[in-house]
Amino acid sequence: MEKIKKLKEKLFTKEVILYVVFGVGTSIINLASFFIMDSILKWNENISNLIAIILAVLFAYITNKDLVFHANAKTAKERITQFIKFMTGRAFTILIEFLGGIVLFKLPIPNIVVKIGLTVIVVILNFFISKFFAFKRKE
Numbered sequence: 206m207e208k209i210k211k212l213k214e215k216l217f218t219k220e221v222i223l224y225v226v227f228g229v230g231t232s233i234i235n236l237a238s239f240f241i242m243d244s245i246l247k248w249n250e251n252i253s254n255l256i257a258i259i260l261a262v263l264f265a266y267i268t269n270k271d272l273v274f275h276a277n278a279k280t281a282k283e284r285i286t287q288f289i290k291f292m293t294g295r296a297f298t299i300l301i302e303f304l305g306g307i308v309l310f311k312l313p314i315p316n317i318v319v320k321i322g323l324t325v326i327v328v329i330l331n332f333f334i335s336k337f338f339a340f341k342r343k344e
Contacts, residue, residue, distance in 0.1 A: 220273060220336075227268040228328045235261035239320055250316055254306045262295045265331070274340035287339055294334035298327045 235257045242253035270276045270287065278284040302323045309319040 221332075223273045224269070224332055224335075227265070227273055228332070230268065231261045231265045232324050232328060234264050235324055236317070236320060240317060243316055250310050251303070251307060254320070255303060258299050258302055262292075262299065265295070266291055269335050269340065274335060274342075276340045277342070291335065291339040294339050295331065298330050298334070301330070302327050 238260050239253050239257035242248040242256060243250050246253075266288070269291070276284075276287050278287050305323045305326075306319065309323070310316055312319065
């Protein structure tokens with residue numbers, strides 16, 4: 206029972222809860238903009254996916270930096286380094302999401318279902334990249 210309590214304490218920190226809240230916001234921006242471009246505007250699904258990802262990443266950077274991980278970069282060099290690390294991590298997951306879309310959009314599954322599945326995978330990866338790479342605190 207003690208192990209479960211300790212696991213809950215690790216999983217339900219303020220940081221994780223805020224990440225989930227803003228992750229949901231990021232996902233809504235990603236999915237809603239994709240849906241509008243793909244289903245309503247009838248744009249190419251891969252172009253729609255790329256634009257949706259870019260919009261979501263910009264929102265995620267601002268919220269993660271300021272509200273989730275409270276990045277404490279003091280100098281311009283530190284801020285630039287954090288931004289580069291964040292974007293490098295996101296470039297990796299963007300590649301996963303974009304290439305996953307190219308492959309999976311061909312399946313007989315609704316595009317939005319594919320997009321949701323890819324989004325879940327990316328959100329999990331992004332948490333660890335942001336926490337342990339982009340916004341890692343100096344002890």
